[in-house]
Amino acid sequence: MASIYRDAKSGCWYINYITLDGKRVRRSLGTRDRRLAELKLKEIELELAKGRLGFTSDIELRAFLEKFLEWSRTTKAKQTYATDRKVAENLTEYFGETIRLSRITTAKAEGFKLFLVNHKEYSKTTANIRLRHAKAMFSKAVEWNHLAENPFFKVKPFKTEEKLRYLTPEELKRFFSVIDREDHRAYFLLVFYTGMRLGEVTALEWKDIDLENDIIVVRNKGTFHTKNYKERVVPIHPDLKPYLEKLKADSDTENVRVVKYSRSGLGKLFSIYSKRSGVHCSPHKLRHTFATLLASKGVSLKAIQEILGHSRVTTTEIYAKMATDYLKESVKSLSINL
Numbered sequence: 001m002a003s004i005y006r007d008a009k010s011g012c013w014y015i016n017y018i019t020l021d022g023k024r025v026r027r028s029l030g031t032r033d034r035r036l037a038e039l040k041l042k043e044i045e046l047e048l049a050k051g052r053l054g055f056t057s058d059i060e061l062r063a064f065l066e067k068f069l070e071w072s073r074t075t076k077a078k079q080t081y082a083t084d085r086k087v088a089e090n091l092t093e094y095f096g097e098t099i100r101l102s103r104i105t106t107a108k109a110e111g112f113k114l115f116l117v118n119h120k121e122y123s124k125t126t127a128n129i130r131l132r133h134a135k136a137m138f139s140k141a142v143e144w145n146h147l148a149e150n151p152f153f154k155v156k157p158f159k160t161e162e163k164l165r166y167l168t169p170e171e172l173k174r175f176f177s178v179i180d181r182e183d184h185r186a187y188f189l190l191v192f193y194t195g196m197r198l199g200e201v202t203a204l205e206w207k208d209i210d211l212e213n214d215i216i217v218v219r220n221k222g223t224f225h226t227k228n229y230k231e232r233v234v235p236i237h238p239d240l241k242p243y244l245e246k247l248k249a250d251s252d253t254e255n256v257r258v259v260k261y262s263r264s265g266l267g268k269l270f271s272i273y274s275k276r277s278g279v280h281c282s283p284h285k286l287r288h289t290f291a292t293l294l295a296s297k298g299v300s301l302k303a304i305q306e307i308l309g310h311s312r313v314t315t316t317e318i319y320a321k322m323a324t325d326y327l328k329e330s331v332k333s334l335s336i337n338l
Contacts, residue, residue, distance in 0.1 A: 002015055002016065002017040002041060002044055002045050003015070003016050003017070003041075004016070004029065004037050004038070004041050006034075007028075011032045012028050012029070012030065012031065012032055013028075013029045013031055013032065013033075013034065013037035014026055014027065014028050014029060015027060015029055015040070015041060015044060017044075029041075045067065058100050058101060058102045058146065058147075059100065059101060059146055060097065060098050060099065060100055060101075061091065061092065061095055061096070061097055061098070061099050061100070061101060061104070062092070062097035062098065064101055064141055064146060065088045065091065065092065065097075065137075067144075068084070068088070068137055068140060068141075069081075069084060069085060069088055071140070072084045077199070077225065077226070077227045078199070079199070080227070083129070083130075083133055084133055084137070086130070087130050087133040087134055087137065088137075090112075090115075090116065090120065090130060090134075091112070091134060091137075094111070094112050094115045095108070095112070101138075101141055101146050101147050102147065104138075104151050105151055106151045106152075106153075106154050106155065108151065109134075109151040109152045109155045110155055112134070113127065113131055113155055113158075116130055116131070117158070124158035124159075124160045125160050127157075127158055128157040128158055128160065131152065131155060131157055132157070134152050135150065135152040135153070135155070138150045138151060138152050165284070165285055165288050166285060166288040166289040166292045167279065167281060167285055167286070167289045171279045171281075172289065174277050174278065174279050175273065175274070175277045175279040175281045176188065177277065178273055178276045178277040179273055182243075182246065183247065183250070183260070184269060184273075185243065186243035186244070186246065186247050187201070187259050187261070187266060187269070188269075188270075188273075188286070189239070189240050189243055190204075190240065190243070190244070190258070190259070191283050191286045191287070192286045192289065192290055193236075193237040193239065193240040193290065194216060194234045194236075194237075194240070194290070194307075195234070195286075195287045195290040195291055195307055195308050196216075196218060196234065196287070197227065197283070197284075197287065197309075198263055198266065198267065198283040198284070199224065199263055200218050200226065200309075201258075201259055201266070201283070202257075202259050202261065202262060202263045202266055203221065203224040203257075204216070204218075204257065204258045204259065205221070205256045205257055205258065206248060206251070206256060206257075206258060207256070208258075209236075209244060209248075209258065211236070211241065211244060211245060211248070214235060214236040214241065215233050215234065215235055215236060216233070216234045216235075216236060217231065217232075217233055217234075218231060218232050218233075218234060218309065219231040226309060227309065227311075228309065228311040230309060230311070232306060232307070232309050234307055235307075244258075266283070267282075267283070270282055270283060287308070288319075291304055291308055291316070291319045292319050294307070294319070295319040301316045301317060301319070304316050304319060
């Protein structure tokens with residue numbers, strides 16, 4: 001791997017690396033700006049990885065993971081990066097940090113798949129998530145010319161029973177019936193009627209809400225960005241609007257955020273009301289319930305995809321299957337004693 005250092009006399013930044021034949025190369029990057037030097041370092045590392053400066057593209061797993069995690073940290077959502085870090089730990093534990101990428105075969109990748117459930121004792125669902133991230137990592141290794149092909153490409157995920165994680169009409173009523181604080185009710189309705197992710201809701205600012213035109217703009221800002229970096233517009237449901245108007249009226253002029261809780265704080269509120277109602281509810285369950293309801297009402301998958309901010313319509317297609325079951329539960333909830 002290449003590294004940079006600053007020359008004490010000139011104040012310029014230099015790069016340091018060793019060629020394939022063992023020759024050490026040190027040369028000036030022509031700048032005194034550390035940030036610019038770090039950018040040039042990344043560019044040169046990519047060139048080195050492609051073998052254009054005499055480097056072999058094959059590197060140790062440790063070096064690759066360091067490079068990948070830095071890329072993941074600066075380009076992916078915080079939660080996705082956190083999962084990448086966990087997968088990197090799994091890969092290092094199983095393969096060892098000094099193994100070269102070229103020695104990781106499809107057979108060894110299959111062994112890693114079994115390691116996740118047999119040794120780490122992950123559920124098949126969790127193991128599949130880790131496998132998906134590992135596959136994406138090694139696809140990036142191919143893109144960066146460290147590998148000719150992805151050893152995880154032919155590794156199939158575990159077969160799992162699809163779990164429909166939404167609230168039935170009866171459960172939805174029970175959960176909301178125990179919410180006694182008006183601001184808390186407003187927060188939960190905001191999650192439910194928009195289908196927004198927890199991080200998106202807690203990052204929401206009043207400038208993102210247009211009560212005149214009944215829209216919410218889910219946008220990237222500061223240290224927050226959406227899961228796929230795409231901004232989108234979500235319509236404000238008529239039942240949600242009065243709650244937002246009341247929240248805004250009660251809000252301090254200095255308070256720019258709509259929800260007065262952090263991501264973890266709002267998550268704890270869900271836990272509190274779940275215990276109180278006897279209905280396990282989470283932000284993601286409300287998101288699933290919202291999407292399933294839309295599908296059961298005949299809303300197109302394309303429209304649901306746009307509202308939820310899915311990058312692929314295939315992710316949204318699951319709600320079409322869930323809608324049938326939801327409609328059955330809806331009919332059951334209408335039973336009365338005659």
